[in-house]
Amino acid sequence: MIQTTQLTIGGLGLPGHHHISLGPRHPSAAGLIRIDIASAHSTIRSAHVSTGYAHRAAEKLFEVRDYRSAIMLADRHDWWSAFSGELLVTLTVEEAMRLSPAVRSVPLRTLLAELFRLHSHMGFLSHLADDRLSDSLWDWIERLRQALLAWSGNRIHPMLVRIGGLSADAPEGWLDALTPLLDDASRLAQALRTRLAATKRFSGLATIGREMCLAYGLSGPIGRACGLNLDRRASGYLAYDSLYRAAALRKAGDAEARFEVLLDELDASIEMIQAARRLVDETPGDVAVRLARRLKVPEGDHAGEVEAPWGIASCLLVSRGGQTPWRLGLRTPSLANLSALEQALVGVPLDSLADAIASIGYTASDADK
Secondary structure, eight states: OOEEEEEEETTOOOTTOEEEOSOTTSGGGGOOEEEEEEEETTEEEEEEEEOOSSOOOHHHHGGGSOHHHHHHHHTTSOGGGHHHHHHHHHHHHHHHHTOOOOTTHHHHHHHHHHHHHHHHHHHHHGGGOOHHHHHHHHHHHHHHHHHHHHHHSOSSOOOOEETTEESSOOOTTTTTTHHHHHHHHHHHHHHHHHHHHTOOTTTTSSOOOHHHHHHHTOOHHHHHTTTOOOOGGGGTTTTHHHHOOOOOOOSSOSHHHHHHHHHHHHHHHHHHHHHHHHHHHTOOSOSOOOOOSSOOOOSEEEEEEEEETTEEEEEEEEEOSSSSOSEEEEEOHHHHHHHHHHHHTTTOBGGGHHHHHHTSOOOHHHHOO
């Protein structure tokens, strides 16, 4: 007998819906996602994911913002990796203008991109932590946010990127203060890896193969968990031509493999941050170039891409040569991941639903732009 159930994830709390929680501070906690499932014999037969509860209208707001303001708006989508949004728009504008940023800003941008990858991955890996480990993990995340506050004045939305560089250099001693933070991140990664190895509940769960990745436009850790490597960092943008460290690919494509990729990428990001620190020390100078007060982008269609924590994020900018974009559209990994979630959940036992969802990362506002 087929049974139909309506579920909400996180804080939406719709009347008549069952509520799924992945933890009070997990990135899903903001809610704004609904799943209608049909099940038989305690196994999911079909699923329909509904988004659209945030209605951010960001792409229309871009049209009435000048390019400097658009950067600040772009970091409001994936709040677990806000830096990815502002970096994506900035790199697209710089490419359109054929503008080279200040040399010192390039390794600093790379370092920040990897710090926010750590921030994002730690948040999603919190699903693996027990109570004791959870306290240590969230304490680490708060310490990272306080470090960002000391540099930018903001804990989560850095708003540091500017066209041509950064708004400010790292404060004196800031880079050296990262050492204990990175050491603790390594210890947390090992503890989480031990927790994952001690359970088999993720093995074989919600398998996503190469063909499904290509059909839904999946990339990032989900793709790398089934052997599909589309990592844009390997192309060498920012300072990745000399700093990039690839994490090992997995083949199984299940929830266990996805969590293993996230853990491996913690170690790879830590190595890249350490290498970026050395490169910053070897690169003196300013972190921004002086530009005209009224910034204009050449007429035409311009595109850019970055490797966000959960996959490829891209931007299409259409300019008429003025101070505001005619169109500015974002392609985010969260929407692709949620689209694939419907198929990935088929065959999942109902009592494993939370585990399956936790292994396929998204943030609601990144999907509902």
